[in-house]
Amino acid sequence: MATPVSVSSPAPLVSAVDGFGGVVALLTMEPHDGSVIEATVAMAGEGWPWRAWLPLAMPARVECPWGVPPAQALALDHLARRQDALAHLAMMRRTAARLGQTLSCAAVEFPERALAKSIVARVRAAGLVVLGAPPERAMVAGPRWFDQVVSMSGRPVLVVPRCARIAGPPRRILIAWHDRPEACRALHDALPWLRAAAAVRIVIAVGYGASRAQRQAVAGTERLRAHLAHHGVSTEVACVDSQMRPPEDILLEEAYSMAADLIVAGASGRHRTLAFAFGGTTLSLIRRSRLPLLLAS
Amino acid sequence: MSVSIHASATGSSRVASHMPYADIAVAMTGAPGDAAALDAAATLARAYGSRLDVLQLLVMPAPIIDAWGLIPDAGFGEVYADMREAGRKSVEMLRSRLAELAVPGDARLLEALCVEPSSLAAMAVRRNDLVVMATPYREPLDTSVVHAYFAGVLLESGRPVLLVPSGKAYPLPPRRVLVAWSDTPEAARALHDAMPFLRTADSVEIVTASSTEAGGDDDTGNASLVEHLAHHGVKVVSATINPGRRSTGMALIDHATRIHADLIVAGGYGHGRFREWALGGTTRDLFLETAVPVLFSH
Known part of the structure; x- marks a missing residue:
């Protein structure tokens, strides 16, 4: 019976890197994002790299007012969305600066039709995903990708509740x-x-x-x-x-x-x-x- | 980020703080390849300082009621006693084998009287970090028993399963790792469950099977994956393979042979085990044909 050849040293191999190794926070253009960022900073702890993404749904077609060509209406719509996203990110950067952190955050654009699927595909590489809890009324009123990220990404998800302020790692x-x-x-x-x-x-x-x-x-x-x-x-x-x-x-x-x-x-x-x-x-x-x-x- | 190697105090019960696989389970399926699984698990236990949990399943037949349904067969008590005795002897042998291998751990007998054996194994294995099993030899009976065990443990326990081929030599922990990436939750779980192996490997290659492209170019879809793994200190090469007329599983095995991989990491049973067993699938191909260890996760 062939035995496996061991090439390791006799001492046990222990990795110096512990933790989740890559925390991704997904933002939703709502005020709750501030809590999500605070929670990510607090929970991620020292030395664990983290970043935030703001997924942007870019529609393929928009209603255009009379006299405006469709391509122009689409371009204007996309521009407006990007500008909103940038303004929101600027606000989030100020929040992070208040906590003494620099926010590594990007607005990531996806086609609207494939939004949830694309977010889930990007998020599979992360060690931990941080999401804000969807609003009270119904799951579908919240971000459409919430359910899919939790159940289809294959990664653990930290859901940050709406009313909590999280100050440090869980004890x-x-x-x-x-x-x-x-x-x-x-x-x-x-x-x-x-x-x-x-x-x-x-x-x-x-x-x-x-x-x-x-x-x-x-x-x-x-x-x-x-x-x-x-x-x-x-x-x-x-x-x-x-x-x-x-x-x-x-x-x-x-x-x-x-x-x-x-x-x-x-x-x-x-x-x-x-x-x-x-x-x-x-x-x-x-x-x-x-x-x-x-x-x- | 580098790997730091701490000197271990042999036989001490103190635990290193970042032990990746602290408890490794070895599932004894009754097939001839079991000894290979135990050896492989012992090698890993020595490398990572883990404890082994050897699980010997005892499948007890349900009592036969006689034609009148009145009196249960009196002889059955003896049958059970004999089976339990045989089970106890095999556990003793496993314990002495563990002592020979000089690895901390224990052997246990699981009695499957009214419970489905693979569910019982899955339940026992949830308290471990990794399960090691051996591939069956080619006899049909071995294959179906081992496969039932394997599928039950993989799907119901939530733990990664390391399937080691019997009768072949391979280094453990692996030096070159091939990760089969299929953009499914199972593949994501497999990748992160295999992280201790990836961190200590010399080279890691992530491979996506695509029928349109072939070649070693980096896919934009895998770019975030490569970047994320770089954060972990793992240098990754990304590639795409075109299975052509072979199945994806066989294409992966061929690619692993070509790059001299020591371990394949793959998500298991993304499409459901019955469908795969009937129609063929990647997991089934890897299960039956692999020449190197495969880490599955579901």
């Missing part, structure tokens, strides 16, 4: 654990923060008549704690009886009771229909949480 972290691949990915994606955190709590919401997934999750907690201990993270695990309440209620209550700075959860659901991109728990968390969420799909 107290709540992990919503469900024995599904998404939750597992979210937990491992959050490792750079978990290592630096002061308190990490894993919460499993167990319902009455627990489903198989929940039973398995409860059974495996010791091994999970041992695994995280190998990564240098000490955790406590709480299995909370949900008493027929929805799991997001339990998670949000636990987060507030432990004064968490961040909730880590897997984003369940299917991408196919945009409006129903997420399962109920994920959607409720995005709408209701006043804490930043790290979601992985």
